[in-house]
Amino acid sequence: MGKLLKKMAVGLTMIGSLSACQSVKVIQIQNIKESESTQKNAHIYCAGTESCQFERLDQTFIMKEHNELEREALKAGIVRIQGKSLKEPNALYLSVTPVQHEVVVRFYPISPDKAERLHVIHTFKPKTAYTLTMFRDRTKHKVSLLDASAPDPLCVDLKMEQKTIRRFCKPYNVLTGLGEFVEKKL
8 A cells, every 4th residue: 555655656746746747838938028130920820630740840849749849949049838837739939030941830730659750941921920730731722543442632821811822732642651841823
């Protein structure tokens, strides 16, 4: 009985320390203040799936694979939080200088174990909100039975405010089971 209580105490302590670590990260993010220089920044959000994460902005890593915020992203001051917890879906967004950047985003459309990565190089405008939104392209085309059995392509829209300005789709290749995101003409 004593061993069981000790194990429970150790388990509760570990859970408490993990949640405390999360709250410290939230406080660190909330303490990033807007300055005169950052007020002109563009904001980049991700949406469309239960979970999407910013992996990298240019050479600065933001989120590790196992949902842990990188220290260098905090130091760079590019991470912002919408909501009260990092556990909320799509809790983070980026505040970036209005120039050309490479943004790498991980979407999890099917399960938390299988990420779809999208690399976008874009010139962001000042004081503008951008959203990368993932969805399945459910448009019906006349195709062969083999092609019809494949899943609908995954697509990601880059929206500037409410207007879609770019679209990237990853068609499923029936023969190889693989696909790459390719920009589609709008």
